[in-house]
Amino acid sequence: MVAKGIQNVVSYRVPWRARRDQLRPMDFLLRLLYVIEKSGDWAGWEAIVRMAKHRGLMGRLPIELTSADVEGVGSRAVVDGRCEALRQLSLIGRHLGVALQRDNKGEERLNGRLLTIHTLHTLPADHPFRDRYDPANPVCEFDGFAFASIRDAVLYEMRYRGSEVADQYVYQHLDAPRHNRLRELAHQQPPVWKCGTISTNHYAAGDRARVIVLHGDQPQHTFEAHLYIFGGSTFSHARLYTTERPVAGRMGAARFPQTVRVVREVMGADAQGAFGNQLAVAVD
Incomplete structure (x- = not known):
């Protein structure tokens, strides 16, 4: 071992x-x-x-x-x-x-749902994950989406666990800069904000979704927090989850002060871009 x-x-x-x-x-x-x-x-x-x-x-x-x-x-x-x-x-x-x-x-x-494993020969020449193909951890299809790897599919299946901290839709016709930034974050090559534990899946028409682990994948961490981002052509969507135990007597994101601190530190200005003022809470 x-x-x-x-x-x-x-x-x-x-x-x-x-x-x-x-x-x-x-x-x-x-x-x-x-x-x-x-x-x-x-x-x-x-x-x-x-x-x-x-x-x-x-x-x-x-x-x-x-x-x-x-x-x-x-x-x-x-x-x-x-x-x-x-x-x-x-x-x-x-x-x-x-x-x-x-x-x-x-x-x-x-x-219980079909997991289709691709070889390099079964991938179209223009497949979005062809350049990243790894035969040990290959591109696959699951739940109707194409995934960069099997581990990406597993991480996707583990999303939406823990408590929801913030949830935000951003529409292109209402706020193009914020929408475009979220779409960019859903498309850029890992790492994102120095985070390396990432799942990426591809929808039709070039849309992508992503799970990014912000905290909880290192030995010294005591809770896990992750972000789900969807980057579409007309709207983007961001959701934040954590396993931090909520503080009694507080509302909204203020229930999770350690998570809010981590997210502000890791995401920087993108925290406000993704969630507006939802994370603008006192955490002391």
């Missing part, structure tokens, strides 16, 4: 005594070893795992893998037929609140 750089992501607990629904200890270890050896670089998952922890989906880190996790990866044929990101997700997905399954047609499903 140290060699793979995943000691901060997963650990394991060998079954002491195999029940009917458990792998025997040696089978557990051999299957876990096989999956980890075949799973490549895990670096892209650590930030997402930390987010999941702040959302209460696990008690502590690293994730302690059990017999159920290892059995969930499927047969060797299934493991061998998946790219690295899917192999990794098959092992830790339930700790992220997402379920990866291969149906009886051999198609992948994420939380």
